[in-house]
Amino acid sequence: MTAVTPAAPISRIRLPGIAPLLVLASVAVMGGLVILPLITVFQSAFAKGLSTYLAALKDPDAQAAIRLTLIVAAIAVPLNAAFGIAAAWCVAKFEFRGKSALITLIDLPFSFSPVVSGLVWVLLFGAQGWFGDYLVEHDIKIIFALPGLVLATILVTLPFVARELIPLMQGQGSDEEAAALTLGASGFTTFWKITLPNIRWALLYGVLLCNARAMGEFGAVSVVSGHIRGQTTTLPLHVEVLYNDYDFVGAFAAASLLASLGLVTLLLKTALEWRHAGDLSAGRKR
């Protein structure tokens, strides 16, 4: 029998007293900056009882805001998912000129302020914008209307899906697709039966993050919204409007919905990372 040498233990720096101190500091910061505000949100929302809370959510303006938020996300997220898949596909599986420029462009919305992402649409489609006259003439409303909200949201959330998929698809290479083609599959069948199943969990992960951001986006949406109550206020804008009106229960009730969305997203995200870590990214270790 050959002796099995035990794996060398991972050496850890031991500084007595330092570790507990750091843990304590981390917990204090997390508690103070994250947990406490979260508790406050729900506490303030329920401050005047459950019935007031429900009434605040049943308010027509609140209902309209919820509906609008869902509509915007329902349009923006699938479009960005489609864009993300397309962009990741061509970056990962093909060689072409300007590839690195495309990757940089995809990341661009992350690097500038969301306000800018809203403002560009005003500059393009606002009354004084490049296409302003044309739009007024033909009675097409983009700014201060649903299309503007969707455009602003799409721009802000553009990178989420693509960024999840690019490293994964690059790691997977295109051998499986090539194999499917040699076996007689059409391009569409190959995409549907090979490419998509291979990226499904990462896609879901990206969509989840994209959706959370799309529903929670404030800055960009604020610029193009015009804050018309019951018409162009999404949930985050609704919170602001109510808060400025000193309707704290209403504001926090709406905020509690957003906070819940955040918690659910976090839960699903953690579950995905736990169950499908290997499928999320070929090179990433979690």
Added chain:
Amino acid sequence: MPVTFPQAANAESSALALDIRGVSKAYGRFPALKDVSLQAHDKEFLALLGPSGSGKTTLLRVLAGLETPDAGEVRFGGEDFLSLPVRRRRVGMVFQHYALFRHMTVAQNIAFGLTVRPRAERPAREAVKARVAELLSLVQLEGLEKRFPAQLSGGQRQRVALARALAIEPRMLLLDEPFGALDAQVRRELRRWLRELHDRAGVTTVFVTHDQEEALDLADRVAILKDGELIQLGKPKDVYEAPADPFVYDFLGAACRMPGRVEGGRLTVADWESAAPKGAPEGSVEVFFRPDEVAFAPPDGAGLGAVVRAIAQRGPDVRIECVIDGQTVELEAHGPALPPGVAPGLALRIRPLRPRVYAS
């Protein structure tokens, strides 16, 4: 070590299947294939042999339709292959890393080529099942149909990839380094098995390898590529015994190399003079011989004067390190062929049995 050759499956007599003419392909300014022409007969087992970067895999991918050549012609069974898209060529390809569909079971992997056919040509569910079972038994993987690729060993994965490629009843089988990712033991086993499988299935097969032993052992004919050019094409025995140039000689096995001269049909290497091999070029030459194709003689015999420097036993063979004309040369001998009393410091003569001579 003696090299054994398979019996060529009377390739000559059968019809021409694959006809590659003047194929060139460049990636940017890097030429991957330069004017390659070669033919394969029906049911032939052809090896594309070469070091990495020699263009062998590119050529294979051109045959599969995964790369489009810049120039040239590829015909298969008289049909213009280049005008056919990948999916209509019906070639079974086994990728170097198998490219199994990781989210499908073994059975689903094998059935894929059948289930993606247009509805009119698609076999019935039962027929697909029967075909999968048949292929599983062919590749000796019965009972593993419900496993996923990640749950298989390398050798098993390779056999699944082969079964998947065979499922579509391919007109030609393309194998990209089929044994590259396997350990030596499994590799040798699979090699014989693959050859038998080929002989039974009767499909024209082209396989890519960088392992000369594999190519010489398996193929009916070997095509040797270097820097995108076809250097030599022939039966393993012919290629091994008459390499076209020093590169091929070196690539096909261990080689000893000495400078020499050919004048008036006489070859002179160091202090040894003999009749030059047939067709040897005149003038200054490079002389090659295999380290195990030598005869030993006493110092007053014929051959290159040598002094033994070291001896090492390596299994049944003995490695003898000699100094010939100031140059260290490693020779190999089987126990019985060993000169008597061989020890470091012994002077003897070494006569290459089959020297090859190339103009230098």
